[in-house]
Amino acid sequence: MTAQLDFSIDHRPDFPLLQVRLGAGQSLFAEPAAMVTMSPALHMRAGLKGGLGKSLGRMFGGESLIVNTFSAPNGAGAIDFAPAALGDIHHYALGNGGGLMLQRGAFLAHGEGVTLDAKWQGARGFFSGNGMVMLRAGGSGDLFFNGYGAVMPIDVDGGYYVDTGYVLAFEDTLSYRVTTMPGLRPGTGQKLKTFFLGGEGLVCQFSGRGRVWVQTRQIGSFLGWIYPFRPVKQRN
Amino acid sequence: MAQFPGGVFDDGLPDGRAAASLVPGPEAVEARLDSGAVFVIGYDSLRMEFGGATGRMLFLRGAEPRLTLFSEAPGLLEAIAAAGGPASAGAVAGARAGQAQTRKTHLRNWGIALAVLVALWFTVPPIFRVMVDGAVQQLPLSVDVKLGELASSEMAGLGPAITDEAVAGFATEIVERLRPGLPPEIQALDLKVTVIESTQVNAFALPGGRMAVLSGLLKKADGVDMVAGVMAHELMHVRHRHGMRHIVRAAGVITALTVLAGDATGLLGIAAEGAALAALTSYSREMEAEADLDGVRLAAAAGFDPAGMPAFFRKLSEIAPDSQAPEALSWMSSHPRHDERIAALEAAIPGLVRAESTPMKHTLEAARAALKGD
Structure with a gap:
């Protein structure tokens, strides 16, 4: 699948900006507050896309209820988007037979023909820290997602382990389960100590064929690192 | 096809x-x-x-x-x-x-998870409580005192202390009358009470025995027995070391979270701060109930009318809407269900032995007269 939209991603990977150049009649859907600049020819409308059910699903998947629709009814124009977190933006062309699972907050924008659904993940979602519900992008068209840090694609053929906090997106042809690091299963002697003290608790074990996108930083670790330096309010 | x-x-x-x-x-x-x-x-x-x-x-x-x-x-x-x-x-x-x-495996896993959850639900809280109580007993009372000193800055922020003998002496006399009903190690603490100028109807005790009565309480109380009931309740928080228990409990929860969550340190730090604050601010319902029942007994043993405490709760529920109790150290706003507490107290009162009542040297009326703006 090749991209249907004319786009470019500049200033990568720390503070990237996504520019989409919409042709007359084309539309683009983006998370609220992501727009940076826009040509006057373009038109923006905010609303619940896909009805209340889909909107609630998006909300449980860690996204906003509202989706902004940008259209070019009167002629071509360009628009720039910036994600909230500092990290790279990636493009994915849907339409190769499967969909893409997205971590909470990873969605940035998509073109026409793409559907976003909430998929119940249950216990593995809970333990993976990605929430009980994940977003799944389906259909065909362009999808843009963003991570924290740089974004690295990994082609999985067989199996692969990724620390739960670093999984950004993966193709839905991959099966996954949340497990402890191999060799750290409880009941194997001193392994429990490694499990608790090693800080490498749970991993996503992917199997099958497909691609996983890994973000090179984790927001939780960053918060932990910066926490001691925060200004503390002095109480009288 | x-x-x-x-x-x-x-x-x-x-x-x-x-x-x-x-x-x-x-x-x-x-x-x-x-x-x-x-x-x-x-x-x-x-x-x-x-x-x-x-x-x-x-x-x-x-x-x-x-x-x-x-x-x-x-x-x-x-x-x-x-x-x-x-x-x-x-x-x-x-x-x-x-x-x-696959379905069978899922079903089995969910079954196991559910069973473990149910088992934990019933076993962890009582075990945890026993562990907390044991840990608190190992800590000397001097830790409570230190903790109270740390928290006393909260007290200073509430308003100026009133040093007028009619007011300060009134509060001190109540504490001195209640003191003999406390165990010796608690009596040995510096049970100092300060009256703070404030419109709030509130009183609190810090771990280690320092107490504060806000002058709004003296203005609104319908008699010395109400004030004595409130102070007896606060003394019971000190006597049962509820502040310490709360902190040890919070520390235990944080330790457990750390072990379970591995490297989620950032969120844990935030949670830890919240928990520490909660530990210093409000007590659990069972702690409140304990302070109520033992407090009313203490008040009766000192010759005060035990009905003062439930009467005060009734008064509180009347004036609760305009309560400006600070989020921290609040005596009343964080305690819902006045009705339940009043009912529990009134059930206990008939069984209490009230000591002979002797007139107070400092009266509520005199204290009120000395308060500014009254």
């Missing part, structure tokens, strides 16, 4: 995969690509299993190891069974057996 949207994995394809329509025929499943290319897996070599991120995607493999067809379209398995008849029966049975096995 029915078509099912899906895709193909094959090393010969650009990017290794492509979208395709899956078409079950009488002898084989065909995958037709938009490019016109067709991939075929015959039923004689077909193996199928469910998988993918949702567990509902059907994967089809044949003799060629690098070729995989997949689709999540509902009804594909049934269509293959119908189109292939006996030829596809083996592969269909294999996929269904795998699906049934």
